[in-house]
Amino acid sequence: MWRVRRRWLLGAAVGATAGVAAGWLLAAPEGSSWVRALSLCAGVTVLGLAAVGVAVRGDRRPPVAFADLWRAIAALGGVWLVCEGALLVFEAAAVAGxxxxxxxxxxxxxxxxxxxxxxxxxxxFVCVAVCTVVAVAAYRRGASWPTAPVLAAAAPALIARPVSGHMAQQPLGSLLDAVHVLAAGLWVGVLVALALTVRSRGAWARLLPRYSTLAVWCVVALVATGVIDAAVRLGSVSALVDTGYGRIVLAKAVLLAGLVGVASWWRRTWVPAAAAHRATAEVSLRNAVLEVCASSVAFGLAAALATTA
Structure with missing residues (x-):
């Protein structure tokens, strides 16, 4: 039953696809946006898994098993690697015409x-390959290696393309994009990681409050950098409805507002209940999966946005 419940996370792929489809209705992104969305979902999950490993490394009794972390990183790293390879091929073909x-x-x-x-x-691609190879080796050896090297490799892999985009021409533009991507990745990726690896009510009680604190800072950074990025790129309020890029930004903003509302509600209800051991592991898993699937729509929109002129 526990594995079946975790398969609900496949709904994230459906959500990302829906987000890209919405982007197609609002603008005209490139065909690679579908692959980029899947790559983004896999990448933020690897980032989140590595972050959880770093967070629990010093615990005398880690609330998650490192074998579970390494297995998930290896599997998602493989998906991410394939997607990054496909993106390279798509981009090369586009440049070659x-x-x-x-x-x-x-x-x-x-x-x-x-x-x-x-x-x-x-x-x-090389950074993702490092994540995957290290994870496969750790899992096959049954090692409890620290996940910090994966975190160090996953972060630049996620921000590589965004920091070299249009905002790179602006003062501190690359830094703002890097913060935006990493904030979104940690907000959603760590929650996915918890849904994949946490198995007991006690583990949720220990980790969910820590995640909630991290999520607040991630949301603040995400909103602040997103507003600046949109203002610089669009230049006017009318561009929010007059351009395809602006319409996707508007849709993403509306969805983000809804996600922040849900997260705020969880912070007042689910987090205290889990911390007090009043919420079962099944309830915590359900709530996490619901938020992740909704968030994946935003990642689909983000992928469409990144490939919209």
Whole structure:
């Protein structure tokens, strides 16, 4: 039953797909937005799993098993690696001006070695490969290695493309984008990690209040950087409805407001109940899955936004 409940997290893939589909209705993102959405979901989960491992490393009795963390990182890292490889191929074909099916190794090598976006994509791919290889080795050896190296590799992999985008031309633009992506990744990724690895009411009681404190700071950073980014990119309020980019930003803002409302409600009800051992592990898992699936729609919109001119 416990494994079946965790499969509900597959609803996150459905949510991300719905987010991209909404982006298509509001604008005209590139075809790679679907792959980017899946890559983003896998990436933030790896980041969250690694963050949980770092958080519980010093506990005398860790509330989660490192074997579960490494197994999940290995599986999601593999998905992330495939997605990053696919994104490299899509981007190389777009730069070469040919369909993906006609992209040869020479053009791909030229893109990866000489084009700025290609080198950035390769760097992200290498970081994801490091996460995956380390996780596979740790899981197969049954080791309780620290997850800090995965956290250190996952963070740059997630921010590699955003920090080199349009905001890179603005003062502190890359820094703002990096904070925005990492704040979103930790807010959602850590909650996914808890849903995947926490098995008991006592573990939820120990970890959920710590996550709630982290989530508050993540939301503050996410909102602040998102407002600045949108203001710089759009330039006017009318652009929120006159441009495809603006319409996706508006949809994302409305969804974010709803998620913040839900999170605020959980903070007043679920978190105190879990901390006092009044909420069962099944209830905590259900609440976490519901929030994750809703958040995945925002990631789908974010992927569509990143590929909209």
């Amino acid at each position: 040919v369909p993906v099916t006609r992209l040869d190794t020479g053009r791909f090598a030229q893109f990866a070695g000489t084009v700025g976006s290609g080198r950035i994509g390769v760097a992200a």
